[in-house]
Amino acid sequence: MSLTAIVIDSLVGACLLASLIRDRKKTVMALRIAWNAVRRIGPSVLAIIAVIGLIVGFIPPRWIALSIGSERGALGLLAAAALGSVLFIPALIAFPLAKSLLDMGAGVMSIAAFITTLTMIGFVFLPLEIKELDRRFALLRNGLSFLVALAIALLMGLIL
Amino acid sequence: MRKKEAEKAGTGPGGAPARRKIRWDLLFLAVSVAAFTGLGLVFRDRGGRALRISWEYFQEMVFILPAVMVLMGLFAVWVRRETVVKYLGRESGLLGLLLAVLLGTLPTGPLYVAFPLAAMLLKKGARVANVTVFLCAWACIKLPQELMEFQFLGWKFTFLRLGLTVALVIPMGLVAERIYHRRIPVSEERQP
Numbered sequence: 001m002s003l004t005a006i007v008i009d010s011l012v013g014a015c016l017l018a019s020l021i022r023d024r025k026k027t028v029m030a031l032r033i034a035w036n037a038v039r040r041i042g043p044s045v046l047a048i049i050a051v052i053g054l055i056v057g058f059i060p061p062r063w064i065a066l067s068i069g070s071e072r073g074a075l076g077l078l079a080a081a082a083l084g085s086v087l088f089i090p091a092l093i094a095f096p097l098a099k100s101l102l103d104m105g106a107g108v109m110s111i112a113a114f115i116t117t118l119t120m121i122g123f124v125f126l127p128l129e130i131k132e133l134d135r136r137f138a139l140l141r142n143g144l145s146f147l148v149a150l151a152i153a154l155l156m157g158l159i160l
Numbered sequence: 161m162r163k164k165e166a167e168k169a170g171t172g173p174g175g176a177p178a179r180r181k182i183r184w185d186l187l188f189l190a191v192s193v194a195a196f197t198g199l200g201l202v203f204r205d206r207g208g209r210a211l212r213i214s215w216e217y218f219q220e221m222v223f224i225l226p227a228v229m230v231l232m233g234l235f236a237v238w239v240r241r242e243t244v245v246k247y248l249g250r251e252s253g254l255l256g257l258l259l260a261v262l263l264g265t266l267p268t269g270p271l272y273v274a275f276p277l278a279a280m281l282l283k284k285g286a287r288v289a290n291v292t293v294f295l296c297a298w299a300c301i302k303l304p305q306e307l308m309e310f311q312f313l314g315w316k317f318t319f320l321r322l323g324l325t326v327a328l329v330i331p332m333g334l335v336a337e338r339i340y341h342r343r344i345p346v347s348e349e350r351q352p
Contacts, residue, residue, distance in 0.1 A: 004304070005223035008269065012227040012234075019234050030233030037229045037276045044185040045225065045272050049217045050192040057210025058199060090213075091305045095312040102313070112321055115309070119300045120325075125271050127188055132275035133282070133291075140336045141292050148332050152324045159320060 044128040051124050052088050059087070061097050068114060069106045080110040081149055084117030085142075088124045109157035116149040220270065228273040232280055241284050248286035257330050260290040264297025274298040288340045289333035296329045 019027045064087070068080045089097070098111050121142050122129075129138040196214075200207025248256050264274075278291050286294075301322065309318045 002220070002223070004269070005220070005227075008224055009227045012231050015234055016230060019238065026237045027234075030237045031230065032233070033236050034226070034229040034233035037232060038226060041272065041276060043189045045221060047185070047189040047192045048272055049214050049221060050189075050196045052217055053210040053212075053214030054192070054196055054199065056213040057208075058203070058206050091308045095308045099312040108317070111313075112317075115313075116300070116321065116325065119305070120296055122271055122299070125275075127185065128272055129275050131185060132279045136340060137288070137292075137336075140340055141295060144292075144332050144336050145296060148325075148328045151328060152321060155324055156317075156320055160316065 041128060041132065044131060048124050048128065055088050055124070056090065056093070061089075061093060064089075065097060065101055065104075068110055069101050069104050072107055072110075076107065076110050077113055077150070077153060081113040081117045081146060081153070084114040084149070085121040085146060086123045087118065088122060089118060094118055107157065108160045109153045112156040113149055113153035116152050117146065120145045120149060217270075224269045225273055228269050229276065232277050235277075236280055236284075239284070244281065245285035248281060248290045250287050252287065252290065256287070256290050257293055257333065260286075260293040260333075261297045261301075261326060261330070264294045264299075265301045271295075271299050287337060289337035292336045293329055293333040296332070297326075300325050300329075 016027070019030065064083060067083060068076065070076075094115065098115055102108070102111055126138060126142065129141070196207075196210065200210060246252070247259055252259070274295055278295050281291050281294065282288070306318060306322065309321075
């Protein structure tokens, strides 16, 4: 169990207890809402977990390094941003990978685009985002995030 | 009629019939599990690694998802709509945007737990710009992740990227809101 989980769980436990003391009925209602949400997003979350395992297990970091590191200029920037949007890579792998790419001589722009899209945009999460919010909202957020990631990358390339 | 059905099944504010949506996510699950088993059986060693990774994320989910959903339930029953409207609604201004960034930064669960939270905030009257900013902040700004970025890519890279992200995500939320409401008039906005 991670530290984050412990902190979140104990915090929520305390809130739940306080709620229970103040109003039992409302607490039961809250738990029902929570249970409905878990059931609603459960299948999608399990699918997401399977897809993450597939991506991390089957795509070697070497391939990613090759596709980002070999191409420079605008095309390289776009490729890095696109890869970052589609893939899901845990921070534990992504940052060492980014560092080795920088050492190999890849551009700051590409790395910044890759890291930013990696965190901000998740193709893996898109079906769930559409389901929970709506298509218009999800596509807008992800589409604009892509543009923002490119802008961040360009600015970083200019400044650094 | 349609609205009633969606409410009964507890769908988000989208309002489409619930039955079709449930089938889609089950299909998504079935396809990914089938792909997982197929590829795992053909490429044994990579399949093993994939299984280990999925197991790690599964554990993360088991310990975090229920707690965050309970928190959402408590928020839904205890926090009044007027409060959400006041701090995150149409009139909340810059403070609302900054609060959205802060709310997104505080918890460190995975992105998928943020979607139901975001849907609930919208339902309670938060404006689209704030919810967009909230989700982006949740996705990008996580302390453990930033510590790693700092360690591997240096302070200049990390702070510049973070600073630019916060600075650009706020106008982006406002633009998203503009476009979002373009064809749907404000009066027809998702009111529960």
